[in-house]
Amino acid sequence: MSDKTAYTALVEAHRQLYRYEHLSAIVSWDRHTMMPPKGHAARAAAEGTLHAHIHRLRTDPRLVEWLEAAEQEPLDAVERADLREMRRDWIDANAVPAELVEARSLAASRCEHAWRTQRPANDWAGFLDNFRPLLRLVRDEACLLAERTGLDPYDALLERYEPGMRATHIDHLFGELKAWLPGLIARVCARQQQAAPIAPQGPFPVERQHALSLALLDLFGFDRAAGRLDVSAHPFTGGVAEDVRLTTRYDEADCLPALMATIHECGHARYNQNRPAEWAGRPIGRPRSFGIHESQSLFFELQLARTPALAARISPLLNAHLGPQRAFEPDNLHRLFTRVTPGKIRVAADEVTYPAHVILRYEIERALIEGDMAADDIPAAWDEKMAALLGVDTRGDYRNGCLQDVHWSKGSFGYFPCYTLGAMYAAQWAAALRRALPEADARIAAGDMAPAFDWLHTHVWSQASRWETDELARRASGEALDGRHLRVHLEARYLG
Amino acid sequence: MSDKTAYTALVEAHRQLYRYEHLSAIVSWDRHTMMPPKGHAARAAAEGTLHAHIHRLRTDPRLVEWLEAAEQEPLDAVERADLREMRRDWIDANAVPAELVEARSLAASRCEHAWRTQRPANDWAGFLDNFRPLLRLVRDEACLLAERTGLDPYDALLERYEPGMRATHIDHLFGELKAWLPGLIARVCARQQQAAPIAPQGPFPVERQHALSLALLDLFGFDRAAGRLDVSAHPFTGGVAEDVRLTTRYDEADCLPALMATIHECGHARYNQNRPAEWAGRPIGRPRSFGIHESQSLFFELQLARTPALAARISPLLNAHLGPQRAFEPDNLHRLFTRVTPGKIRVAADEVTYPAHVILRYEIERALIEGDMAADDIPAAWDEKMAALLGVDTRGDYRNGCLQDVHWSKGSFGYFPCYTLGAMYAAQWAAALRRALPEADARIAAGDMAPAFDWLHTHVWSQASRWETDELARRASGEALDGRHLRVHLEARYLG
Structure with a gap:
């Protein structure tokens, strides 16, 4: 009998998980690239069933026993690193009860689905109706994760995307950035003002x-x-x-x-x-x-x-x-x-102004999670920060302001700083x-x-x-x- | 509490199955249309895991209890028909032990994979090496299915594709067909001999x-x-x-x-x-x-x-x-x-000669399953029947003769008559x-x-x-x- 029985069982469990995640990745890609519109409802049901199955695998009670037993096994350095990541995956999957995950997932689906029409309609009030309950669930989840991990709530969300990173560290990095970025933007814009490059002439089939x-x-x-x-x-x-x-x-x-x-x-x-x-x-x-x-x-x-x-x-x-x-x-x-041009839209931004879009979102989402800002206060904060960082006026233009990104509408907080x-x-x-x-x-x-x-x-x-x-x-x-x-x-x- | 508890449980179980089959159908489509060549091994592993899971669902022991209990429930006519199909699905999934299904599936993968190069190489001898053991496993499966269903072995395979159809009935239908088809082919060919239609002139992008x-x-x-x-x-x-x-x-x-x-x-x-x-x-x-x-x-x-x-x-x-x-x-x-033209290739055949290709395959595969013909005897039977039915000489041309179809190489018997x-x-x-x-x-x-x-x-x-x-x-x-x-x-x- 192997002296790495528990670790071997964990490797096999993760191999199974990997295969289900393969299926999930391919059908998700298909949904974004190939699926015709009427395929949506049946696909949502199929993907939901698959995600529930993946959740069952990640919360299998045997994993805890194996994780504990594997700590005592004679693993080499690579296996130890693997075990460290297995433990992180386990904490992420098990910190939050399935009912809360499901409630948040449903609220996110509803909010994101409505956002797809609310954004072009510039309908901030409509968005808020779905976003307020979603934010409440995300906060609950962050607090539970925080309890389980000993981290602050925002850090606990950040841990999913950028393990080991903390908001205090980001504050420091972004704080320095804020000190020199607006000045740099101004100097670059002044410098580029004279000689505009020639724009490509389409159409390009x-x-x-x-x-x-x-x-x-x-x-x-x-x-x-x-x-x-x-x-x-x-x-x-x-x-x-x-x-x-x-x-x-x-x-x-x-x-x-x-x-x-x-x-x-x-x-x-x-x-x-x-x-x-x-x-x-x-x-x-x-x-x-x-x-x-x-x-x-x-x-x-x-x-x-x-x-x-x-x-x-x-x-x-x-x-x-x-x-x-x-x-x-x-x-x-x-x-x-x-070419550098301050503008309203993050995904269209050049590399010099892009960090300003990120800092603004980071500051707002952190305050939202830590309870220092209400959902209703987002537009005012947005307008103020866009004016301060980029000199851009976004007042009333929710569509190209705080409604422009999909992230918050699907309950994704902690991603922007990445x-x-x-x-x-x-x-x-x-x-x-x-x-x-x-x-x-x-x-x-x-x-x-x-x-x-x-x-x-x-x-x-x-x-x-x-x-x-x-x-x-x-x-x-x-x-x-x-x-x-x-x-x-x-x-x-x-x-x- | 509902008086259709067992039937309701069956409906829910089949709904789950349907969702996993959705995933299976989409990734299979992707494999045939989209997947790049190096994706093959990881995909095979992922699909294998999914198929094993689907097999677990179809052989869940609770299904037997529910099927029996549902028979006593006050179902309407549609629900009774649904229950009849549920029972058929259960028999199909449970008649053969998982080890045999897996052994046959592996032998079929090996045989089909090799066939893809053996066919262009006209390599009948190489094909036989894989096909003999595959045929043995398919016969074992047919015999087990026959035991469980009380049907003849070939009928038991046919039941998967054409439920209710029996070989004796096909013998009757195809027997009549054989009586008039060669004469019809000859008369049509004679009639079409003079005036050939104008062929389309490519290329067609x-x-x-x-x-x-x-x-x-x-x-x-x-x-x-x-x-x-x-x-x-x-x-x-x-x-x-x-x-x-x-x-x-x-x-x-x-x-x-x-x-x-x-x-x-x-x-x-x-x-x-x-x-x-x-x-x-x-x-x-x-x-x-x-x-x-x-x-x-x-x-x-x-x-x-x-x-x-x-x-x-x-x-x-x-x-x-x-x-x-x-x-x-x-x-x-x-x-x-x-246009009617007797030829060697089934998928290129016109509607008049097509049935001859099917009759030939039906007669051979039935004899193979019932033990009246050995794999080694296929080419001789093929040549003889092609000459008799279509007047076509296939001797030595395995590639355009008995190696042309994928069906047998993947262990699929009982499909051709359909x-x-x-x-x-x-x-x-x-x-x-x-x-x-x-x-x-x-x-x-x-x-x-x-x-x-x-x-x-x-x-x-x-x-x-x-x-x-x-x-x-x-x-x-x-x-x-x-x-x-x-x-x-x-x-x-x-x-x-």
Whole structure:
């Protein structure tokens, strides 16, 4: 009999879970990309049944016994790290009673479903009717999670997306950011005021943009025999590690949003395609965190695609697929990729103003969870912060203000900060790469992206959840997360 | 407390099963249409786990108690029919021990996987190595099923596809067919010898053929908001009733195979889209049988599409989507749709020679299951029957002979007769429609297909599994299955 009986049982239980999660990922991808409208009700029922089954597996009482017994078993370091992640998964699944999970899930479905029509109708009052009870349930859940984990309620939600991160740490990081960001935005805008780049002239047929997107995936190293690219209303990376499904969306009037979305999702996709296959199905093989995941998509988008070197690589692809035009010349293309314009919409924001959108949401959602703000007070806070951070007036425009994101409507709190943590990590990785390999920039400019991909593979992709996030960062870059790298990056690119 | 407690529990159990089968149908469709090659291993593991779970649900010991208790409950006629189908599902799932099901499933996977390369390599000897053990397991399964059901072994397999049908009945139907079919084939071939129709001149780009296929789906009444059309190596209709996924395949050199495959699958698809929604998830709501399912696809293909009236409707669609050419003129098109040419390949066969392909396979597979023929003897039997029925020489050409179909390689026996039963039912439905509504042909010729669709909806689609098959046929057409209608149909069309 093995001396790792309990751990072996846990591995097998997680392997089962992994297979059900595979099914869940594929049908969810299908729902966003393929499913016809009338398929919705039957699919919701089927997915609900599957999620309930997955919940049963994650709350199987035998898991507790095995987790305790495995602590006493002679595990090696990798197995210990795996066990640490198994325990985290168990806490996440078992802290909240199934009835509360279900009530929150129902309230979220209702709120999100209504939001899809309330947003275009600018109907804040209607949204509030569904959002107030949803927020109450999310707070209840946060308090229960807090009790179980000993964390503050917001930290307990954050733990799901960015384990180990605490709001006090984010306060510190974002506090520094707030000190220099508005000034930087103002200086960059002033500097860019004179020379507007030439805009691409459409129309750009969808099939040609799709062929271009596939060429970009090849350029950025996506393995198309182990995944595919499709179209959805909002780009995402789904599917499973062995079969990554990424999406983009095409606008016939402008070819740049799809191009940048494809490159961004490709960063997520390569992280998924390149975690160790021998850890597949084990919690240690999962992505480290949402912030680390975002650091990969943002490395591809910000540290690679928005450089002059990549503009020079992308320019001939644009010419080949969409026909040459002056807007696609490398210098102009790079200026298009680095154009800064404060605006109302987060997902359309450039990399300089984007953190302002995140800070605003973080401050509001934290206050909502900690009970320092009521749902009714969101618009006033939103307007005030948009004016202060970006000088943008959002009063009365809920649709392009506090109703613009899907996150809160589906009860998702604690996710927003990950976007900017990801941008900070991406800048930190780029700095570490340059220190480790001073010729990296020159090689990338010469058309060889291997230095970047190799560095990411060695330090992030191959590590999966082997280390807690701080340790991952220290091993990759010699230090825990430091927001200074984002500032250095932005100042060099936009004021250099 | 309800006086239908046991029946209610059964309904809930089948509703759960239905939801898992939904997941299974969608990921299976995805595997055939979307999945990239490297996704295979992880998908096989995920589907295997799902199928094992579905098997657990279908063999839940509580089902037996509920089935027995429900017999004593005051059920109405619809509930009794539902209970009858529940019992049939239970027998099918519980007659064979899980180990045998798994062993057969593994042997079938191995045999089918190897067949995919053995067929193009014409490697009969290699195929036999896998097929012998598979056939042994299928025979064991048939014998166990026979013991449990009191049927003969082949009938026990047939029961899965065509409940209520027996080999003695098929012997009678196919015996009559064999008496007149070779003579009919010879006369039709002689008659068609002089005037060959003009063949379409390609190439026909895939996107245009796809647009044409969508137009055909509209013409034949498919609800595109409740399903979709994609491409697979072999056309099929999958997905779920609420979200029907049908497929076709495009050949740039010839536009007619995709056209006819789309219309054929559309018949399956409409049967799935139009069974009663209030029976969804209950066994009574399932398709009646594979023969009845095939009668719908063949009604669309043979009784509708291959008529002069439909050639006149399809001709302008071909002109609009592929550009006009002489081959697309209605008269020529109808001659293309009714061209008879004895050949080696079943799926490429016309409606006159098709039954010969089915009779041959039925005779061989029945002998294999009943132990009257060894796997090694298949090629000799095949060659002899092809020569006798169609005058075609298949000696040594395994690839286009006994290796051409996937069915046996995956252990599927008892399915083949359903194709010709379906053609017989389709002819019988068409005759009943004409009797009930003498002006049907004229209305269809004038462009109004409602009479056909309405008849099918009333007599087949809306009935689902309400009646056993003979009763369904009697209620629809006044008689149980009678092969005479197929003969009358073929003689009228080809010798009239």
